[in-house]
Amino acid sequence: MKYKQKILILFTLIFIININFFSIYASNTITENKPNVIHQFDENTQLKTNTEKVAHPLQSDFFGYNFKDQSPIFSVDCTNDETRKGKVAFSFDSAYINLYTIKLLDILDKYNIKSTFFMTEEWVESNPELVKEVSKRGHEIGNHSYKHPDFTKVSIDRCVQELTICHTAVYNTIGVNMNLFRFPYGSYSPTTVTIAKNMGYYPIQWSIDTLDWKDDSADAIMKRFNNQSKNLKEGAIILMHNGAKYTPDVLEQIIAKVYEKGLQVVKVSDLIYDKNFYVLNGVQYKFPNQ
Numbered sequence: 001m002k003y004k005q006k007i008l009i010l011f012t013l014i015f016i017i018n019i020n021f022f023s024i025y026a027s028n029t030i031t032e033n034k035p036n037v038i039h040q041f042d043e044n045t046q047l048k049t050n051t052e053k054v055a056h057p058l059q060s061d062f063f064g065y066n067f068k069d070q071s072p073i074f075s076v077d078c079t080n081d082e083t084r085k086g087k088v089a090f091s092f093d094s095a096y097i098n099l100y101t102i103k104l105l106d107i108l109d110k111y112n113i114k115s116t117f118f119m120t121e122e123w124v125e126s127n128p129e130l131v132k133e134v135s136k137r138g139h140e141i142g143n144h145s146y147k148h149p150d151f152t153k154v155s156i157d158r159c160v161q162e163l164t165i166c167h168t169a170v171y172n173t174i175g176v177n178m179n180l181f182r183f184p185y186g187s188y189s190p191t192t193v194t195i196a197k198n199m200g201y202y203p204i205q206w207s208i209d210t211l212d213w214k215d216d217s218a219d220a221i222m223k224r225f226n227n228q229s230k231n232l233k234e235g236a237i238i239l240m241h242n243g244a245k246y247t248p249d250v251l252e253q254i255i256a257k258v259y260e261k262g263l264q265v266v267k268v269s270d271l272i273y274d275k276n277f278y279v280l281n282g283v284q285y286k287f288p289n290q
Helices: 003-031 101-110 121-126 128-136 156-174 190-198 218-227 247-260
Strands: 087-094 116-119 140-143 237-241 264-266 277-280 283-286
Touching (some): 087 101, 128 156, 218 247
Parallel strands (some): 087 264, 116 140
């Protein structure tokens, strides 16, 4: 074999080896250095949290599981349940910045309001003491994924890993076995909704979006909020972000608007039905006669 042919074959082999190595590395990057990653949750397991046991939903809890629309819970119909009448939920997504978390917690404490913080694994790992503080003050924590991807563009395996890595991080930090999940960017598909349900999660969306992450101004946030006033009613889920610059400036105004309508703020888990329900067009309904 000629010298030039040998050189060409050698370079070809090196190229193929490098490509294969890169592919293997890329496929494993998601779980690199992430111990205790689990791939599914036992639907009958109830792990102790700080104050209570959290029950995860069973498929049978979702009435019409195979023929109702596969969407998250955007809001709750409270008309047939006296314990939920007049209630709305505050939720804060925690994915990037942590500068304003304590300010928000102090304001919520001032009004004795408990809310829900949806956290990514990366935020949890970067701010373990804040995670503990949020929990200590009586707020609940929901799963917001590991890397905050668009869930319409990930594989089934990646979807499972995103939920389980975050789930494990929160459990290892504060001992809470989460059962609420919010899709990053609010981006979901029927498949990923089904996966979240099968993993023991209630997928939670929102009915009022402040878009506070734009960091434009307090006035702009309140204008958007007021423009959605028709959605400010019992059963509403309001979306804010703990890392948004102007949210601490408008939170008391939003609370005042809620109180003006005679509404009470609760955690998401205190608003949604945990069993005997169905979801239709994004609205969660209590199953009749249950």
